[in-house]
Amino acid sequence: MHIGNVYAMLAAWLSAHAGDGSGDGDSQAGSERQRGKVLLRIEDVDGPRAMKDADKWIMDDLHWLGLDWDGEPVYQSQRAEIYEDALRSLESVSLDDFPLVYPCFCSRADLRAASAPQEGDRFLIYPGTCRKLLSWHPDEVRSRLEAGQRHSLRIAVPEESSSESIVTFDDRVFGRQRFDLSREVGDTVIRRSDSIFSYQLAVVVDDLLMGVNDIVRGRDLLRSTALQIWIRRALVASGFATKYVIAGNDDSNQSNDHNTLKSNNSTNYRTNVTAEDPAYAHLPLIDDPAGVRLAKRKRSLDISSLRADGVKPEQIIGYCAWLLGVRASESQGVHMPDATGPVAMSAREALERFTWDDIRVDKSDRILPANWASELTGAKTAVYSKQQ
Structure with missing residues (x-):
């Protein structure tokens, strides 16, 4: 794990432990509301890229940081069926009347040649090459499949002219979001x-x-x-959800008509959502002092290295809480001698002061200063008194 991972994990942990409302405007949410559960999932579905024992290192770091979870970890590598x-x-x-899932024979080189990165996030919009091939030359697709030609499988999104192409959702940090699946996702x-x-x-x-x-996230x-x-x-x-027990169902709360989606065994398919869509909160990213996004492959600000250097878990939690906008103050029963920056604190102490409002104040990506290590190790330890 690196600092960016801890920052995101801490935010998820705080959101779950804050309970209903997830700290929206209430600094005491964590102590007065029923807490949620934190689930740990090891996303190792891509076996060739999964590093041996990475799961153990992650869990060890989380235990050390005081970011506990509920139940046993779930491993994607064990869920192929x-x-x-x-x-x-x-x-x-x-x-x-077009297959929702269809074969794609394009190579990565083909896609790079036909597509351009969007908005600087390295997201490539598929140009629809094999979708057109299936629509216009289904016999050629059938012949390629019968010949055993290597291919991936793609899920189709609605055409731009369809109302189903527009997906909207409310984000706790960035507000109302609207995406056109055809133009912006593909x-x-x-x-x-x-x-x-795929992930x-x-x-x-x-x-x-x-x-x-x-x-x-x-x-x-x-x-x-x-x-x-x-x-x-x-x-x-597709009916997939009804085959399994789903926690938190409430069919009466949410109903969506999917006019363009239909079962191949039905000419007039209409469905009600059987599990509510999750609530979402997307965080500003953490960049290194050069303005480059933190990445595992670069071993950016590796927690194991910080631990080896004698950094305390409260210093890391306090620093990440600071990046999330958590501020300790005298008015909250906290004494901070000469502290003007991050304050060393446990996750539980951060929970007492966490609100989403503090994150919404500044939605810009966080850029770590050149002296970030000094700020981290120099974080003051606050003296907390019980608030009346």
Whole structure:
């Protein structure tokens, strides 16, 4: 884990432990409201890229930081049969008489040549090459499949002219979001040509079946959220959700008509959502002093290195809480001798002061200063007194 991971994990932990309302405008939310659960999922569905023992390192770091979770960890690498079942369910659904899931023979080089990065987030909009091929030359697609040609599987999104192409959701930090699936997302791979299921399919299936109703993550996934909402709706339309027990169902609260999605066994398919869409909060990103986004592959601000240097968990939590806008003050019963920056604190102490309002104050990405290490290790330890 690196500082950016801890920052996001702390925000998710605080949101869950703050209970109903997740600290919206109430600094005492964590102590007075029923807490939620934090679920730990090891997203190792991409086996070739999964580093040996990384799960143990992650869990050890979380224990050390005091960021506990509920229940046993769930490993995506052990859920291939469930993802396969989800894929079969999606294949039973059509989109305006076009298969919702279709084969794609394009290579990565083909896609890079035909697409351009969007908004600087490295998101490539698929140009629809194989969707057109299936529409215009289905016999050629059939011949390629019969010949065993290597291919991935994509999920189709509605055409731009369709009202179903627009996905909206409310984000706790960035407010109302609106994405046009056709123009801003495009048809997306849900199973790669090496038969590995994509992140986008796996997380939607897991969120649905694990009853996840509160998702906190970086703002770089705002666009992916629109796609995941579409996949979630498609899974519900396919009947997949009814095969499993889903936590937190309330069919009466939410009803969505999916006019363009229909079962291949039905000419007039209409469905009610059987599990509410999660609440979302997307966080400003953390960049290093050079303004480059933190990344695991760069071992950016590695927690194991900080631990080896003698940094205390309260210093890391306090620093990440500071990045989340948590501020300790004398008015909250906190004595901070000569402290003007981050204050060392435990996650529980951060919870007493956490509100989403503080994050919304500044939505810009956080850039760590050149002396971030000195700020981290020099974080004062506050003296907390019980607030009356």
